Amino acid sequence: MKINIKQGIKIFISLTIIASTLILVLTVSKDTWEYLKSIKPFYFLLTLVALLFYYYLDGVRVKYLAKGLGYNISVFTGIEVVVPGIFLAAITPFQTGGYPVQVYYLKKNGIPYGEGTLILFMRGVLAVIFHIVALPFIFFTYSYLLKNNVVEWIIKYIIVFYPVVLIVSLIIYFLPEKFLKFLENLDKRFFSKKKNGKSIIKRFSDFVKREIDYFKDGLKHYFKKKKILLFILLFLTFFSYIIFFSIAVLILFGLGVKVEHPLAVANLQFLHNFLVYFMPTPGASGIAETVFAILFKDICPKEILGIYAIIWRFFTFTIGALLGGILTLRIVQKTGKSIEQIMEESPGENKVEK
Numbered sequence: 001m002k003i004n005i006k007q008g009i010k011i012f013i014s015l016t017i018i019a020s021t022l023i024l025v026l027t028v029s030k031d032t033w034e035y036l037k038s039i040k041p042f043y044f045l046l047t048l049v050a051l052l053f054y055y056y057l058d059g060v061r062v063k064y065l066a067k068g069l070g071y072n073i074s075v076f077t078g079i080e081v082v083v084p085g086i087f088l089a090a091i092t093p094f095q096t097g098g099y100p101v102q103v104y105y106l107k108k109n110g111i112p113y114g115e116g117t118l119i120l121f122m123r124g125v126l127a128v129i130f131h132i133v134a135l136p137f138i139f140f141t142y143s144y145l146l147k148n149n150v151v152e153w154i155i156k157y158i159i160v161f162y163p164v165v166l167i168v169s170l171i172i173y174f175l176p177e178k179f180l181k182f183l184e185n186l187d188k189r190f191f192s193k194k195k196n197g198k199s200i201i202k203r204f205s206d207f208v209k210r211e212i213d214y215f216k217d218g219l220k221h222y223f224k225k226k227k228i229l230l231f232i233l234l235f236l237t238f239f240s241y242i243i244f245f246s247i248a249v250l251i252l253f254g255l256g257v258k259v260e261h262p263l264a265v266a267n268l269q270f271l272h273n274f275l276v277y278f279m280p281t282p283g284a285s286g287i288a289e290t291v292f293a294i295l296f297k298d299i300c301p302k303e304i305l306g307i308y309a310i311i312w313r314f315f316t317f318t319i320g321a322l323l324g325g326i327l328t329l330r331i332v333q334k335t336g337k338s339i340e341q342i343m344e345e346s347p348g349e350n351k352v353e354k
Contacts, residue, residue: 005091008090008091008092008282009090009091011091011281011282011285012090012091012282012283012285012321013285015281015282015285015286016285016286016289016313016318018286019285019286019287019289019290020289020306020309020310020313023289023290023293023305023306023309023310024306024307024310025306026306027293027302027303027304027305027306027307028303028306028307029302029303031303032303032304032307034303035255035256035301035303035304036255036304036307038255038256039254039255039256040253040254040255040256041254042254043250043251043253043254044250044251044254044311046250046254047247047250047251047254047315048315048319050243050244050246050247050250051244051247051315051316051319051320053243054240054243054244055079055082055083055320055323056075056079057236057239057240057243058078058079058082058123058240059075059076059077059078059079059080059081059082060075060078060236061078061123061126061233061236061237061240062077062078062079062081062082062119062123063075063077063078064229064232064233065119065122065123065233066078066106066111066119067229068221068222068226068229068230069111069115069118069119069218069221071109071110071111071115073109073110073111077109079327080105080327080330080331081102081105081106081120082102083320083323083324083327084098084101084102084105084324084325084327084328084331085098085099085101085102085324086098086317086320086321086323086324087320087321087322087323087324087325087327087328088101088324088328089282089283089321090282090283090285090317090321090324091282091283092282099120101328101331102116102120103116103117103120104331104335105331106119106120108331108334108335114218115218118218118219118222122222122230126230126233126234126237127237127241129234129237130234130237130238130241131274134270135274137267138267138270138271138274172208172212173212173216176208176209176212179208180205180208180209183201183204183205183208184205186201187201187202187205241270242266244316245266245267245269245270245273246262246266247269247312247315247316248265248266248268248269248296248312249262249265249266251308251311251312251315252265252299252300252308254311255300255304255307255308255311257300257301257304257308264299265296265299268295268296268299269312271295272288272291272292272295275291276288276291283317283321288313288317289309289310289313292309292312292313293305293306293309296308296309
């Protein structure tokens with residue numbers, strides 16, 4: 001995978017600044033200062049604690065998913081796996097850049113690529129289960145939001161994009177031979193760029209062949225032998241997301257806004273998270289701030305809506321991206337390789353020894 005770190009950072013920062021400026025221009029007025037006089041810093045501190053606890057619980061999930069496969073890593077190592085993904089998501093389209101570095105770092109901690117992929121996949125599965133359970137309730141309760149033109153467009157985009165991703169994933173899992181045959185034909189027709197005697201598509205095809213056995217064996221392992229562990233981790237996932245989605249509520253308290261329905265605010269943050277998850281801009285920058293302002297315009301006074309959106313984005317994403325950048329730098333220092341080299345490196349040939 002090719003990635004330009006500097007370009008990604010520039011795009012992320014530029015879009016964030018442009019969107020934030022426009023939101024502030026449209027919302028800030030002479031009455032904004034009066035609202036800011038009622039700020040309560042304690043709630044911002046509480047928000048930071050909630051955020052860090054959420055990252056801690058995510059590290060716990062990675063630790064015990066690894067333990068379920070017989071590998072022992074620390075919670076901090078789990079956090080080191082998770083948080084750099086936020087930084088790389090911030091600088092890559094569709095927020096897809098985190099996985100290669102995450103699975104590479106697991107490999108450096110003694111977990112082969114196939115099982116590292118499985119750990120990250122199961123972490124995603126736990127999150128998907130939470131969303132599947134919560135989403136119908138959210139959409140039913142807040143169906144009036146569908147009348148907004150911007151939200152309608154995003155939902156139509158998701159309706160197309162999500163099934164495509166799901167179908168491709170199912171084909172890779174259940175029909176790997178057909179998928180590999182498709183890659184082979186694609187390689188012959190369109191790709192001629194070689195590296196180490198192989199085209200990019202051929203290297204990816206070899207990666208799929210090597211890892212799919214790990215992947216299937218690992219899934220059977222979790223669902224047949226580690227059902228109790230998965231149930232516990234699912235409960236932990238629900239708890240951690242409740243903490244994360246409470247951030248929008250805490251920030252409103254910090255801004256001195258009277259919150260009559262805290263659950264409604266948390267639900268709106270959940271809906272926002274779902275709507276922007278696969279947006280094409282790096283880190284969903286620009287889109288995330290805009291959609292947030294649209295969703296919360298009836299919850300937060302217009303005079304501080306822009307400030308609310310920016311503060312919320314800072315806590316829920318920017319802090320994680322900054323911490324992820326620091327941890328990514330540590331990974332680079334430990335491995336002696338650049339991010340580009342890590343993301344382009346082919347997995348080794350060694351099989352897992354259990």
